[in-house]
Amino acid sequence: MPQKKVLVVDDDNLICWALEKDFTGLDLDTCIVGNAADALAELRRQRFDYVFLDIHLPDMSGFEILEEIDKISPGATVIIMSGDASEVNRQRAYNGGAVQFLEKPFDLSEVHGILKSTGEYAQKRKHARHICRIPLRISILEPAPEEAQYDLHNLSGQIVDVGTGGLRLRTEYPLRVGQGVRAHVAAGNDPVLKLVPPEATAEVVWVATAQDCVTAGLKFLSC
Numbered sequence: 001m002p003q004k005k006v007l008v009v010d011d012d013n014l015i016c017w018a019l020e021k022d023f024t025g026l027d028l029d030t031c032i033v034g035n036a037a038d039a040l041a042e043l044r045r046q047r048f049d050y051v052f053l054d055i056h057l058p059d060m061s062g063f064e065i066l067e068e069i070d071k072i073s074p075g076a077t078v079i080i081m082s083g084d085a086s087e088v089n090r091q092r093a094y095n096g097g098a099v100q101f102l103e104k105p106f107d108l109s110e111v112h113g114i115l116k117s118t119g120e121y122a123q124k125r126k127h128a129r130h131i132c133r134i135p136l137r138i139s140i141l142e143p144a145p146e147e148a149q150y151d152l153h154n155l156s157g158q159i160v161d162v163g164t165g166g167l168r169l170r171t172e173y174p175l176r177v178g179q180g181v182r183a184h185v186a187a188g189n190d191p192v193l194k195l196v197p198p199e200a201t202a203e204v205v206w207v208a209t210a211q212d213c214v215t216a217g218l219k220f221l222s223c
Contacts, residue, residue: 005029005047009039009065010054010081015104019052022108026115036060043072050115053098055082055089066096074131074161079114081106090212094170097131097160099215100208117206130195134159134185138171141180141201159185162195166202166219175216179204183218 008019011034023030031048033039036059042048051069055062062080069076080093085103093101100114136159140152157171167183175181183200202218 003027003029004049006031006050006052007039007042007048007076008032008052009034009036009057009062010052011035011056011058012054015054015081018108019111022111026112034058036062036065039065040068040072043069043076047073048076051076051078052102052111053078053080055080055084055093063092063096066093066098070097070131079111087212094160094213094215095133099168114208117208130163131161132159134162136169136186137184138169138173139182139184140173141182159196160215164195166205166217167196168215168217170213170215172213174209175204175207175214177204177207180221181218 006023006028008016008023008030010016013034016032016034020030020032031042033042034057036057039053043051051073053062053065057065062082066078066080069078078098079100079102080089080098081102081104082089083104085101090101102110102114136157138155138157140147140155143150143152152173155171155173157169157173159167159169161168169183181202181204183196183202185196185200197220201221203221204216205219206217208215
């Protein structure tokens, strides 16, 4: 299996040192840069599986880089890192396509959890994904006893990417790995909607939890 590639973009030398040391121990091919210009140059030069991106950089906002990543390398899994974990910054990160927001200082175990959950799912994906921002409603199938008291048939969420075998969504509901859900997407003109079966039944195959929302990978059970 090809070695996974990680790009770390941060002007904090200590964080860069710690992540490079840790990722090297995990047999990840790691590239460290301290500014936006070098980050964009590396993104254009090679493909990365993961990008750990600081918000506050000396030459450009990390959010601006996030927009460029969506164009240059849409297949990369982006994790935002910042000590400024305001609701505005978190929402901006998730809306820009980041799968997680790591509040500094963070523990390396949090990083390992993200790599494990998103990495295992990425290995199973057989089809190209299409980046999008499409609202959807989800219903929980066979809820656990402690969930049964709630109305779980009309939960809101947003599709952030989709392929023929599944999708990635963001929602406030605390989804769990192995949970069955039914996705309801309104009809529209976006061509990627053709990839989502009507009343799609799916299984939650990975979950990345943040303070205010959950990002999860769903595998269509009918595919």
